[in-house]
Amino acid sequence: MDVTTKGLVLKATDYKENDKLILLYSLEYGKITVHAKGIRKGSAKLKFCADQFCFGNYELSRLEDRFTLKTCDQLESFYALREDVETYYAACTVAESLASYTEEGQSEPEVFVEALKALGALSDGMEPLTVTLHFLMNFLQLEGVRLQLDRCVVCNKTDKKMFLDLQRGGAVCEFCRSTESIPMSARTVATCLLVEEMPYDKIKNLNITLQALKDALQVCNKYISHSFSPLKSLSELLKL
Numbered sequence: 001m002d003v004t005t006k007g008l009v010l011k012a013t014d015y016k017e018n019d020k021l022i023l024l025y026s027l028e029y030g031k032i033t034v035h036a037k038g039i040r041k042g043s044a045k046l047k048f049c050a051d052q053f054c055f056g057n058y059e060l061s062r063l064e065d066r067f068t069l070k071t072c073d074q075l076e077s078f079y080a081l082r083e084d085v086e087t088y089y090a091a092c093t094v095a096e097s098l099a100s101y102t103e104e105g106q107s108e109p110e111v112f113v114e115a116l117k118a119l120g121a122l123s124d125g126m127e128p129l130t131v132t133l134h135f136l137m138n139f140l141q142l143e144g145v146r147l148q149l150d151r152c153v154v155c156n157k158t159d160k161k162m163f164l165d166l167q168r169g170g171a172v173c174e175f176c177r178s179t180e181s182i183p184m185s186a187r188t189v190a191t192c193l194l195v196e197e198m199p200y201d202k203i204k205n206l207n208i209t210l211q212a213l214k215d216a217l218q219v220c221n222k223y224i225s226h227s228f229s230p231l232k233s234l235s236e237l238l239k240l
């Protein structure tokens with residue numbers, strides 16, 4: 001059966017002599033693996049559609065859970081994402097989040113839209129750390145594992161001084177904290193909450209320092225690494 005879906009390439013790996021396996025995040029089927037036959041041959045016309053971040057209309061032939069590439073109509077190459085190292089690692093953090101934490105074959109249109117918005121903002125030249133923070137906070141929320149920082153996850157109170165408690169999966173207040181809870185500055189909590197809620201066109205007018213963004217992303221990084229598996233691209237981005 002032939003199917004058509006909008007899709008975004010998360011990554012591609014070489015397969016057999018001339019083929020590639022494309023990990024595609026598709027609107028209709030969520031994360032799927034697509035077998036692209038003969039795509040590494042010198043004469044292959046469809047080479048572009050295995051490039052990381054290629055966004056297009058993919059025509060596939062489907063046999064149960066197996067997808068094979070027929071053709072692709074590129075809608076956006078997102079080539080600009082490769083021209084700056086910080087922008088690149090921010091875009092990789094988006095792709096790696098989808099690759100690592102979404103279910104194979106499960107359509108999540110809101111996640112699809114959130115990822116495209118993030119890549120669009122990055123390719124428009126928006127500050128990479130801000131985009132990464134906005135994407136991660138919203139992605140976690142859409143996946144049902146929101147990083148709750150506005151209220152204590154134990155007693156539900158809001159306090160001036162909040163701590164990150166990895167065992168309990170969020171922020172705790174002074175009263176509920178344990179010896180292992182990590183102090184967070186009021187600025188870090190405020191940065192996360194502000195960037196989480198605001199759409200990209202409004203965030204770019206905010207004046208947030210790079211250090212505040214890094215501190216906020218470190219909180220996300222600790223939470224994600226503890227609750228799931230570490231995001232390599234995010235660690236690289238934070239080292240730059």
Ligand SMILES: [Zn+2]
Nearest residue numbers: 152155173176
């Ligand atoms: Zn509490």
